[in-house]
Amino acid sequence: MRGQLSVFAYLGHVRPAEERQAGTGSADSFDELARMAVDEPWDRFSPAERGSLAVLKHYVTWTFEQSLVTDSVVPSSDSQTCIFNTRLVTPQHEDIYGLFRPNRQADRQDWYLAGWRGAGALQLDAYTELPQATAYSQDPHAYVFDWDLPVTFVARQFTLTVSSLFPAALREIPLGLELALEGAVNRAIDIAKRNPGTAVPAWQPGKAELQLLLPLYLANPATPDAALVISRGNMAYRSTAIVSLADAYKAARLVTRPTAHWLNPPM
Structure with missing residues:
Protein backbone atom coordinates (compact mmCIF):
# COMPACT_ATOMS: atom_id res chain seq x y z
CA MET A 1 0.00 0.00 0.00
CA ARG A 2 1.35 3.42 -0.92
CA GLY A 3 0.94 6.57 1.15
CA GLN A 4 0.98 7.31 4.85
CA LEU A 5 -1.73 4.87 5.89
CA SER A 6 0.62 1.90 6.01
CA VAL A 7 3.26 4.05 7.72
CA PHE A 8 0.80 5.21 10.37
CA ALA A 9 -0.81 1.87 11.11
CA TYR A 10 -0.31 -1.85 10.70
CA LEU A 11 -3.07 -3.00 8.36
CA GLY A 12 -2.89 -6.68 9.12
CA HIS A 13 -3.70 -9.21 6.43
CA VAL A 14 -4.30 -7.57 3.04
CA ARG A 15 -5.87 -10.02 0.63
CA PRO A 16 -4.03 -10.26 -2.73
CA ALA A 17 -6.02 -8.97 -5.68
CA GLU A 18 -5.79 -12.37 -7.38
CA GLU A 19 -7.44 -14.10 -4.41
CA ARG A 20 -10.14 -11.46 -4.15
CA GLN A 21 -10.99 -11.79 -7.84
CA ALA A 22 -11.03 -15.58 -7.61
CA GLY A 23 -13.13 -15.53 -4.47
CA THR A 24 -10.47 -17.37 -2.49
CA GLY A 25 -8.47 -16.50 0.61
CA SER A 26 -9.69 -14.85 3.80
CA ALA A 27 -11.46 -11.49 3.81
CA ASP A 28 -9.56 -8.39 4.92
CA SER A 29 -10.44 -4.91 6.15
CA PHE A 30 -11.17 -3.67 2.62
CA ASP A 31 -13.68 -6.46 2.05
CA GLU A 32 -15.25 -5.45 5.36
CA LEU A 33 -15.46 -1.78 4.33
CA ALA A 34 -16.95 -2.62 0.93
CA ARG A 35 -19.66 -4.67 2.63
CA MET A 36 -20.36 -1.96 5.21
CA ALA A 37 -20.57 1.03 2.86
CA VAL A 38 -23.21 1.88 0.28
CA ASP A 39 -22.60 -0.41 -2.67
CA GLU A 40 -20.39 1.06 -5.40
CA PRO A 41 -18.77 -0.18 -8.63
CA TRP A 42 -15.28 0.02 -7.17
CA ASP A 43 -13.61 -1.47 -10.25
CA ARG A 44 -15.35 0.54 -12.98
CA PHE A 45 -13.39 0.85 -16.27
CA SER A 46 -10.85 -1.78 -15.19
CA PRO A 47 -11.91 -5.22 -16.48
CA ALA A 48 -8.52 -6.65 -15.53
CA GLU A 49 -8.99 -5.40 -11.95
CA ARG A 50 -12.67 -6.26 -11.58
CA GLY A 51 -13.30 -7.68 -8.16
CA SER A 52 -9.95 -6.48 -6.79
CA LEU A 53 -11.31 -3.39 -4.96
CA ALA A 54 -8.38 -1.46 -6.43
CA VAL A 55 -10.34 1.80 -6.51
CA LEU A 56 -11.47 1.39 -2.92
CA LYS A 57 -7.92 0.76 -1.68
CA HIS A 58 -6.69 3.80 -3.62
CA TYR A 59 -9.55 5.83 -2.16
CA VAL A 60 -8.88 4.84 1.46
CA THR A 61 -5.13 5.39 1.15
CA TRP A 62 -5.43 8.97 -0.11
CA THR A 63 -8.48 9.91 1.99
CA PHE A 64 -6.42 9.03 5.04
CA GLU A 65 -3.51 11.07 3.68
CA GLN A 66 -5.75 14.12 3.25
CA SER A 67 -7.08 13.55 6.77
CA LEU A 68 -3.54 13.74 8.08
CA VAL A 69 -2.88 16.95 6.15
CA THR A 70 -6.01 18.57 7.59
CA ASP A 71 -5.41 17.29 11.16
CA SER A 72 -8.52 15.15 10.93
CA VAL A 73 -6.97 11.96 12.32
CA VAL A 74 -8.14 12.33 15.91
CA PRO A 75 -7.05 10.37 19.01
CA SER A 76 -9.43 9.83 21.91
CA SER A 77 -8.79 11.67 25.17
CA ASP A 78 -7.31 8.50 26.71
CA SER A 79 -5.25 7.73 23.55
CA GLN A 80 -6.72 4.24 23.41
CA THR A 81 -8.22 4.78 19.99
CA CYS A 82 -7.72 7.02 16.99
CA ILE A 83 -10.18 7.66 14.15
CA PHE A 84 -10.61 9.32 10.77
CA ASN A 85 -13.67 9.95 8.66
CA THR A 86 -13.58 7.78 5.53
CA ARG A 87 -16.17 10.02 3.80
CA LEU A 88 -18.12 6.84 3.03
CA VAL A 89 -21.53 6.10 4.54
CA THR A 90 -23.60 3.07 5.42
CA PRO A 91 -26.92 2.37 3.65
CA GLN A 92 -28.48 4.06 6.72
CA HIS A 93 -26.45 7.23 5.93
CA GLU A 94 -24.14 6.92 8.92
CA ASP A 95 -20.61 8.21 8.44
CA ILE A 96 -18.02 5.43 8.51
CA TYR A 97 -14.83 5.91 10.51
CA GLY A 98 -11.54 4.07 10.40
CA LEU A 99 -10.68 2.94 13.93
CA PHE A 100 -7.11 2.44 15.14
CA ARG A 101 -5.83 1.03 18.41
CA PRO A 102 -2.32 1.23 19.92
CA ASN A 103 0.00 -1.40 18.52
CA ARG A 104 1.68 -3.37 21.34
CA GLN A 105 3.98 -5.28 19.02
CA ALA A 106 7.59 -4.17 18.96
CA ASP A 107 9.10 -2.87 15.74
CA ARG A 108 5.67 -2.17 14.30
CA GLN A 109 3.76 1.01 13.57
CA ASP A 110 2.35 2.87 16.60
CA TRP A 111 -1.21 1.94 15.65
CA TYR A 112 -3.03 -0.92 14.00
CA LEU A 113 -6.24 -0.77 11.99
CA ALA A 114 -8.95 -2.30 14.16
CA GLY A 115 -11.68 -1.94 11.54
CA TRP A 116 -14.50 0.38 10.58
CA ARG A 117 -17.29 1.80 12.70
CA GLY A 118 -20.50 3.64 11.95
CA ALA A 119 -21.09 6.94 13.72
CA GLY A 120 -23.31 5.29 16.33
CA ALA A 121 -20.80 2.62 17.40
CA LEU A 122 -20.02 2.29 21.11
CA GLN A 123 -16.28 2.59 20.42
CA LEU A 124 -16.84 6.19 19.32
CA ASP A 125 -18.49 7.27 22.58
CA ALA A 126 -15.05 8.41 23.79
CA TYR A 127 -15.22 11.33 21.35
CA THR A 128 -17.13 14.47 22.25
CA GLU A 129 -16.93 15.49 18.59
CA LEU A 130 -16.33 13.20 15.64
CA PRO A 131 -14.07 14.42 12.82
CA GLN A 132 -15.89 15.79 9.80
CA ALA A 133 -15.30 14.61 6.25
CA THR A 134 -12.20 16.26 4.82
CA ALA A 135 -12.42 18.67 1.90
CA TYR A 136 -9.90 19.12 -0.90
CA SER A 137 -10.59 22.82 -1.31
CA GLN A 138 -12.48 25.41 0.72
CA ASP A 139 -13.23 27.32 -2.48
Missing part, protein backbone atom coordinates in the same frame (compact mmCIF):
# COMPACT_ATOMS: atom_id res chain seq x y z
CA PRO A 140 -16.55 26.07 -3.93
CA HIS A 141 -15.63 27.53 -7.33
CA ALA A 142 -12.72 25.09 -7.60
CA TYR A 143 -15.17 22.21 -8.03
CA VAL A 144 -17.07 23.77 -10.94
CA PHE A 145 -16.05 24.57 -14.51
CA ASP A 146 -15.84 28.32 -15.23
CA TRP A 147 -16.89 28.71 -18.87
CA ASP A 148 -15.49 32.26 -18.97
CA LEU A 149 -11.90 30.99 -18.66
CA PRO A 150 -10.11 29.67 -21.76
CA VAL A 151 -8.47 26.24 -21.78
CA THR A 152 -4.90 26.10 -23.09
CA PHE A 153 -3.99 22.94 -24.95
CA VAL A 154 -1.06 22.04 -27.23
CA ALA A 155 -1.74 18.64 -28.80
CA ARG A 156 1.90 18.00 -29.71
CA GLN A 157 2.81 17.90 -26.02
CA PHE A 158 0.57 14.91 -25.47
CA THR A 159 0.52 12.79 -28.63
CA LEU A 160 3.66 10.75 -27.89
CA THR A 161 2.87 9.98 -24.25
CA VAL A 162 -0.80 9.12 -24.59
CA SER A 163 -1.06 7.52 -28.04
CA SER A 164 -1.77 4.08 -26.56
CA LEU A 165 -5.07 5.38 -25.15
CA PHE A 166 -6.52 6.05 -28.59
CA PRO A 167 -7.56 4.00 -31.66
CA ALA A 168 -4.70 2.58 -33.73
CA ALA A 169 -6.17 4.04 -36.93
CA LEU A 170 -5.48 7.55 -35.68
CA ARG A 171 -1.90 6.71 -34.76
CA GLU A 172 -1.16 5.46 -38.27
CA ILE A 173 -2.10 8.71 -40.01
CA PRO A 174 0.50 11.53 -40.05
CA LEU A 175 -0.76 14.21 -37.68
CA GLY A 176 -3.94 12.15 -37.33
CA LEU A 177 -3.83 11.87 -33.56
CA GLU A 178 -2.71 15.48 -33.12
CA LEU A 179 -5.58 16.83 -35.20
CA ALA A 180 -8.06 14.44 -33.61
CA LEU A 181 -6.99 15.52 -30.13
CA GLU A 182 -7.39 19.19 -30.97
CA GLY A 183 -10.90 18.50 -32.22
CA ALA A 184 -11.75 16.34 -29.21
CA VAL A 185 -10.54 18.98 -26.76
CA ASN A 186 -12.52 21.72 -28.50
CA ARG A 187 -15.59 19.53 -28.40
CA ALA A 188 -15.05 18.76 -24.71
CA ILE A 189 -14.82 22.46 -23.92
CA ASP A 190 -18.01 23.17 -25.87
CA ILE A 191 -19.82 20.38 -24.03
CA ALA A 192 -18.64 21.70 -20.64
CA LYS A 193 -19.76 25.23 -21.51
CA ARG A 194 -23.24 23.95 -22.33
CA ASN A 195 -23.30 21.69 -19.28
CA PRO A 196 -20.70 22.58 -16.62
CA GLY A 197 -21.59 19.37 -14.77
CA THR A 198 -19.71 17.47 -17.48
CA ALA A 199 -16.46 18.66 -15.88
CA VAL A 200 -15.71 16.31 -12.99
CA PRO A 201 -13.60 17.45 -10.00
CA ALA A 202 -10.66 15.17 -9.23
CA TRP A 203 -7.77 15.13 -6.79
CA GLN A 204 -4.15 14.72 -7.85
CA PRO A 205 -2.26 13.46 -4.76
CA GLY A 206 1.18 13.93 -6.32
CA LYS A 207 0.54 17.63 -6.87
CA ALA A 208 -1.89 18.08 -3.97
CA GLU A 209 -4.15 19.85 -6.44
CA LEU A 210 -7.85 19.87 -7.18
CA GLN A 211 -8.33 19.51 -10.92
CA LEU A 212 -11.15 18.98 -13.41
CA LEU A 213 -11.67 16.17 -15.90
CA LEU A 214 -13.22 16.55 -19.36
CA PRO A 215 -14.21 13.63 -21.61
CA LEU A 216 -12.37 13.13 -24.91
CA TYR A 217 -14.36 11.49 -27.72
CA LEU A 218 -12.39 10.27 -30.73
CA ALA A 219 -13.66 6.91 -31.98
CA ASN A 220 -17.27 7.05 -30.86
CA PRO A 221 -19.29 10.21 -30.15
CA ALA A 222 -21.20 8.38 -27.43
CA THR A 223 -18.27 6.81 -25.58
CA PRO A 224 -15.16 8.72 -24.43
CA ASP A 225 -11.71 7.25 -25.03
CA ALA A 226 -9.88 9.15 -22.31
CA ALA A 227 -10.08 12.23 -20.09
CA LEU A 228 -8.34 15.59 -20.27
CA VAL A 229 -7.03 16.91 -16.96
CA ILE A 230 -7.15 20.68 -16.52
CA SER A 231 -5.88 22.88 -13.68
CA ARG A 232 -7.26 26.31 -12.95
CA GLY A 233 -4.95 29.32 -13.08
CA ASN A 234 -5.67 33.01 -12.64
CA MET A 235 -6.48 33.69 -16.29
CA ALA A 236 -7.02 30.25 -17.86
CA TYR A 237 -7.23 26.51 -17.35
CA ARG A 238 -4.00 24.68 -18.13
CA SER A 239 -4.12 21.22 -19.69
CA THR A 240 -1.85 19.04 -17.56
CA ALA A 241 -2.46 15.44 -18.66
CA ILE A 242 -4.55 12.99 -20.61
CA VAL A 243 -5.45 9.90 -18.60
CA SER A 244 -7.32 6.65 -19.09
CA LEU A 245 -10.93 6.43 -17.92
CA ALA A 246 -9.83 4.04 -15.17
CA ASP A 247 -7.34 6.57 -13.80
CA ALA A 248 -9.88 9.36 -14.24
CA TYR A 249 -12.41 7.46 -12.14
CA LYS A 250 -9.86 6.80 -9.38
CA ALA A 251 -8.93 10.48 -9.21
CA ALA A 252 -12.55 11.63 -9.32
CA ARG A 253 -13.69 9.18 -6.65
CA LEU A 254 -11.30 10.73 -4.16
CA VAL A 255 -13.43 13.88 -4.25
CA THR A 256 -16.90 12.38 -4.56
CA ARG A 257 -18.75 9.58 -6.28
CA PRO A 258 -18.96 10.88 -9.88
CA THR A 259 -22.42 11.60 -11.23
CA ALA A 260 -21.47 12.76 -14.75
CA HIS A 261 -22.87 10.26 -17.26
CA TRP A 262 -19.56 9.77 -19.07
CA LEU A 263 -17.94 8.41 -15.91
CA ASN A 264 -20.99 6.32 -15.08
CA PRO A 265 -21.78 4.17 -18.13
CA PRO A 266 -23.90 1.04 -17.62
CA MET A 267 -21.85 -1.77 -16.09
Whole structure:
Protein backbone atom coordinates (compact mmCIF):
# COMPACT_ATOMS: atom_id res chain seq x y z
CA MET A 1 0.00 0.00 0.00
CA ARG A 2 1.35 3.42 -0.92
CA GLY A 3 0.94 6.57 1.15
CA GLN A 4 0.98 7.31 4.85
CA LEU A 5 -1.73 4.87 5.89
CA SER A 6 0.62 1.90 6.01
CA VAL A 7 3.26 4.05 7.72
CA PHE A 8 0.80 5.21 10.37
CA ALA A 9 -0.81 1.87 11.11
CA TYR A 10 -0.31 -1.85 10.70
CA LEU A 11 -3.07 -3.00 8.36
CA GLY A 12 -2.89 -6.68 9.12
CA HIS A 13 -3.70 -9.21 6.43
CA VAL A 14 -4.30 -7.57 3.04
CA ARG A 15 -5.87 -10.02 0.63
CA PRO A 16 -4.03 -10.26 -2.73
CA ALA A 17 -6.02 -8.97 -5.68
CA GLU A 18 -5.79 -12.37 -7.38
CA GLU A 19 -7.44 -14.10 -4.41
CA ARG A 20 -10.14 -11.46 -4.15
CA GLN A 21 -10.99 -11.79 -7.84
CA ALA A 22 -11.03 -15.58 -7.61
CA GLY A 23 -13.13 -15.53 -4.47
CA THR A 24 -10.47 -17.37 -2.49
CA GLY A 25 -8.47 -16.50 0.61
CA SER A 26 -9.69 -14.85 3.80
CA ALA A 27 -11.46 -11.49 3.81
CA ASP A 28 -9.56 -8.39 4.92
CA SER A 29 -10.44 -4.91 6.15
CA PHE A 30 -11.17 -3.67 2.62
CA ASP A 31 -13.68 -6.46 2.05
CA GLU A 32 -15.25 -5.45 5.36
CA LEU A 33 -15.46 -1.78 4.33
CA ALA A 34 -16.95 -2.62 0.93
CA ARG A 35 -19.66 -4.67 2.63
CA MET A 36 -20.36 -1.96 5.21
CA ALA A 37 -20.57 1.03 2.86
CA VAL A 38 -23.21 1.88 0.28
CA ASP A 39 -22.60 -0.41 -2.67
CA GLU A 40 -20.39 1.06 -5.40
CA PRO A 41 -18.77 -0.18 -8.63
CA TRP A 42 -15.28 0.02 -7.17
CA ASP A 43 -13.61 -1.47 -10.25
CA ARG A 44 -15.35 0.54 -12.98
CA PHE A 45 -13.39 0.85 -16.27
CA SER A 46 -10.85 -1.78 -15.19
CA PRO A 47 -11.91 -5.22 -16.48
CA ALA A 48 -8.52 -6.65 -15.53
CA GLU A 49 -8.99 -5.40 -11.95
CA ARG A 50 -12.67 -6.26 -11.58
CA GLY A 51 -13.30 -7.68 -8.16
CA SER A 52 -9.95 -6.48 -6.79
CA LEU A 53 -11.31 -3.39 -4.96
CA ALA A 54 -8.38 -1.46 -6.43
CA VAL A 55 -10.34 1.80 -6.51
CA LEU A 56 -11.47 1.39 -2.92
CA LYS A 57 -7.92 0.76 -1.68
CA HIS A 58 -6.69 3.80 -3.62
CA TYR A 59 -9.55 5.83 -2.16
CA VAL A 60 -8.88 4.84 1.46
CA THR A 61 -5.13 5.39 1.15
CA TRP A 62 -5.43 8.97 -0.11
CA THR A 63 -8.48 9.91 1.99
CA PHE A 64 -6.42 9.03 5.04
CA GLU A 65 -3.51 11.07 3.68
CA GLN A 66 -5.75 14.12 3.25
CA SER A 67 -7.08 13.55 6.77
CA LEU A 68 -3.54 13.74 8.08
CA VAL A 69 -2.88 16.95 6.15
CA THR A 70 -6.01 18.57 7.59
CA ASP A 71 -5.41 17.29 11.16
CA SER A 72 -8.52 15.15 10.93
CA VAL A 73 -6.97 11.96 12.32
CA VAL A 74 -8.14 12.33 15.91
CA PRO A 75 -7.05 10.37 19.01
CA SER A 76 -9.43 9.83 21.91
CA SER A 77 -8.79 11.67 25.17
CA ASP A 78 -7.31 8.50 26.71
CA SER A 79 -5.25 7.73 23.55
CA GLN A 80 -6.72 4.24 23.41
CA THR A 81 -8.22 4.78 19.99
CA CYS A 82 -7.72 7.02 16.99
CA ILE A 83 -10.18 7.66 14.15
CA PHE A 84 -10.61 9.32 10.77
CA ASN A 85 -13.67 9.95 8.66
CA THR A 86 -13.58 7.78 5.53
CA ARG A 87 -16.17 10.02 3.80
CA LEU A 88 -18.12 6.84 3.03
CA VAL A 89 -21.53 6.10 4.54
CA THR A 90 -23.60 3.07 5.42
CA PRO A 91 -26.92 2.37 3.65
CA GLN A 92 -28.48 4.06 6.72
CA HIS A 93 -26.45 7.23 5.93
CA GLU A 94 -24.14 6.92 8.92
CA ASP A 95 -20.61 8.21 8.44
CA ILE A 96 -18.02 5.43 8.51
CA TYR A 97 -14.83 5.91 10.51
CA GLY A 98 -11.54 4.07 10.40
CA LEU A 99 -10.68 2.94 13.93
CA PHE A 100 -7.11 2.44 15.14
CA ARG A 101 -5.83 1.03 18.41
CA PRO A 102 -2.32 1.23 19.92
CA ASN A 103 0.00 -1.40 18.52
CA ARG A 104 1.68 -3.37 21.34
CA GLN A 105 3.98 -5.28 19.02
CA ALA A 106 7.59 -4.17 18.96
CA ASP A 107 9.10 -2.87 15.74
CA ARG A 108 5.67 -2.17 14.30
CA GLN A 109 3.76 1.01 13.57
CA ASP A 110 2.35 2.87 16.60
CA TRP A 111 -1.21 1.94 15.65
CA TYR A 112 -3.03 -0.92 14.00
CA LEU A 113 -6.24 -0.77 11.99
CA ALA A 114 -8.95 -2.30 14.16
CA GLY A 115 -11.68 -1.94 11.54
CA TRP A 116 -14.50 0.38 10.58
CA ARG A 117 -17.29 1.80 12.70
CA GLY A 118 -20.50 3.64 11.95
CA ALA A 119 -21.09 6.94 13.72
CA GLY A 120 -23.31 5.29 16.33
CA ALA A 121 -20.80 2.62 17.40
CA LEU A 122 -20.02 2.29 21.11
CA GLN A 123 -16.28 2.59 20.42
CA LEU A 124 -16.84 6.19 19.32
CA ASP A 125 -18.49 7.27 22.58
CA ALA A 126 -15.05 8.41 23.79
CA TYR A 127 -15.22 11.33 21.35
CA THR A 128 -17.13 14.47 22.25
CA GLU A 129 -16.93 15.49 18.59
CA LEU A 130 -16.33 13.20 15.64
CA PRO A 131 -14.07 14.42 12.82
CA GLN A 132 -15.89 15.79 9.80
CA ALA A 133 -15.30 14.61 6.25
CA THR A 134 -12.20 16.26 4.82
CA ALA A 135 -12.42 18.67 1.90
CA TYR A 136 -9.90 19.12 -0.90
CA SER A 137 -10.59 22.82 -1.31
CA GLN A 138 -12.48 25.41 0.72
CA ASP A 139 -13.23 27.32 -2.48
CA PRO A 140 -16.55 26.07 -3.93
CA HIS A 141 -15.63 27.53 -7.33
CA ALA A 142 -12.72 25.09 -7.60
CA TYR A 143 -15.17 22.21 -8.03
CA VAL A 144 -17.07 23.77 -10.94
CA PHE A 145 -16.05 24.57 -14.51
CA ASP A 146 -15.84 28.32 -15.23
CA TRP A 147 -16.89 28.71 -18.87
CA ASP A 148 -15.49 32.26 -18.97
CA LEU A 149 -11.90 30.99 -18.66
CA PRO A 150 -10.11 29.67 -21.76
CA VAL A 151 -8.47 26.24 -21.78
CA THR A 152 -4.90 26.10 -23.09
CA PHE A 153 -3.99 22.94 -24.95
CA VAL A 154 -1.06 22.04 -27.23
CA ALA A 155 -1.74 18.64 -28.80
CA ARG A 156 1.90 18.00 -29.71
CA GLN A 157 2.81 17.90 -26.02
CA PHE A 158 0.57 14.91 -25.47
CA THR A 159 0.52 12.79 -28.63
CA LEU A 160 3.66 10.75 -27.89
CA THR A 161 2.87 9.98 -24.25
CA VAL A 162 -0.80 9.12 -24.59
CA SER A 163 -1.06 7.52 -28.04
CA SER A 164 -1.77 4.08 -26.56
CA LEU A 165 -5.07 5.38 -25.15
CA PHE A 166 -6.52 6.05 -28.59
CA PRO A 167 -7.56 4.00 -31.66
CA ALA A 168 -4.70 2.58 -33.73
CA ALA A 169 -6.17 4.04 -36.93
CA LEU A 170 -5.48 7.55 -35.68
CA ARG A 171 -1.90 6.71 -34.76
CA GLU A 172 -1.16 5.46 -38.27
CA ILE A 173 -2.10 8.71 -40.01
CA PRO A 174 0.50 11.53 -40.05
CA LEU A 175 -0.76 14.21 -37.68
CA GLY A 176 -3.94 12.15 -37.33
CA LEU A 177 -3.83 11.87 -33.56
CA GLU A 178 -2.71 15.48 -33.12
CA LEU A 179 -5.58 16.83 -35.20
CA ALA A 180 -8.06 14.44 -33.61
CA LEU A 181 -6.99 15.52 -30.13
CA GLU A 182 -7.39 19.19 -30.97
CA GLY A 183 -10.90 18.50 -32.22
CA ALA A 184 -11.75 16.34 -29.21
CA VAL A 185 -10.54 18.98 -26.76
CA ASN A 186 -12.52 21.72 -28.50
CA ARG A 187 -15.59 19.53 -28.40
CA ALA A 188 -15.05 18.76 -24.71
CA ILE A 189 -14.82 22.46 -23.92
CA ASP A 190 -18.01 23.17 -25.87
CA ILE A 191 -19.82 20.38 -24.03
CA ALA A 192 -18.64 21.70 -20.64
CA LYS A 193 -19.76 25.23 -21.51
CA ARG A 194 -23.24 23.95 -22.33
CA ASN A 195 -23.30 21.69 -19.28
CA PRO A 196 -20.70 22.58 -16.62
CA GLY A 197 -21.59 19.37 -14.77
CA THR A 198 -19.71 17.47 -17.48
CA ALA A 199 -16.46 18.66 -15.88
CA VAL A 200 -15.71 16.31 -12.99
CA PRO A 201 -13.60 17.45 -10.00
CA ALA A 202 -10.66 15.17 -9.23
CA TRP A 203 -7.77 15.13 -6.79
CA GLN A 204 -4.15 14.72 -7.85
CA PRO A 205 -2.26 13.46 -4.76
CA GLY A 206 1.18 13.93 -6.32
CA LYS A 207 0.54 17.63 -6.87
CA ALA A 208 -1.89 18.08 -3.97
CA GLU A 209 -4.15 19.85 -6.44
CA LEU A 210 -7.85 19.87 -7.18
CA GLN A 211 -8.33 19.51 -10.92
CA LEU A 212 -11.15 18.98 -13.41
CA LEU A 213 -11.67 16.17 -15.90
CA LEU A 214 -13.22 16.55 -19.36
CA PRO A 215 -14.21 13.63 -21.61
CA LEU A 216 -12.37 13.13 -24.91
CA TYR A 217 -14.36 11.49 -27.72
CA LEU A 218 -12.39 10.27 -30.73
CA ALA A 219 -13.66 6.91 -31.98
CA ASN A 220 -17.27 7.05 -30.86
CA PRO A 221 -19.29 10.21 -30.15
CA ALA A 222 -21.20 8.38 -27.43
CA THR A 223 -18.27 6.81 -25.58
CA PRO A 224 -15.16 8.72 -24.43
CA ASP A 225 -11.71 7.25 -25.03
CA ALA A 226 -9.88 9.15 -22.31
CA ALA A 227 -10.08 12.23 -20.09
CA LEU A 228 -8.34 15.59 -20.27
CA VAL A 229 -7.03 16.91 -16.96
CA ILE A 230 -7.15 20.68 -16.52
CA SER A 231 -5.88 22.88 -13.68
CA ARG A 232 -7.26 26.31 -12.95
CA GLY A 233 -4.95 29.32 -13.08
CA ASN A 234 -5.67 33.01 -12.64
CA MET A 235 -6.48 33.69 -16.29
CA ALA A 236 -7.02 30.25 -17.86
CA TYR A 237 -7.23 26.51 -17.35
CA ARG A 238 -4.00 24.68 -18.13
CA SER A 239 -4.12 21.22 -19.69
CA THR A 240 -1.85 19.04 -17.56
CA ALA A 241 -2.46 15.44 -18.66
CA ILE A 242 -4.55 12.99 -20.61
CA VAL A 243 -5.45 9.90 -18.60
CA SER A 244 -7.32 6.65 -19.09
CA LEU A 245 -10.93 6.43 -17.92
CA ALA A 246 -9.83 4.04 -15.17
CA ASP A 247 -7.34 6.57 -13.80
CA ALA A 248 -9.88 9.36 -14.24
CA TYR A 249 -12.41 7.46 -12.14
CA LYS A 250 -9.86 6.80 -9.38
CA ALA A 251 -8.93 10.48 -9.21
CA ALA A 252 -12.55 11.63 -9.32
CA ARG A 253 -13.69 9.18 -6.65
CA LEU A 254 -11.30 10.73 -4.16
CA VAL A 255 -13.43 13.88 -4.25
CA THR A 256 -16.90 12.38 -4.56
CA ARG A 257 -18.75 9.58 -6.28
CA PRO A 258 -18.96 10.88 -9.88
CA THR A 259 -22.42 11.60 -11.23
CA ALA A 260 -21.47 12.76 -14.75
CA HIS A 261 -22.87 10.26 -17.26
CA TRP A 262 -19.56 9.77 -19.07
CA LEU A 263 -17.94 8.41 -15.91
CA ASN A 264 -20.99 6.32 -15.08
CA PRO A 265 -21.78 4.17 -18.13
CA PRO A 266 -23.90 1.04 -17.62
CA MET A 267 -21.85 -1.77 -16.09
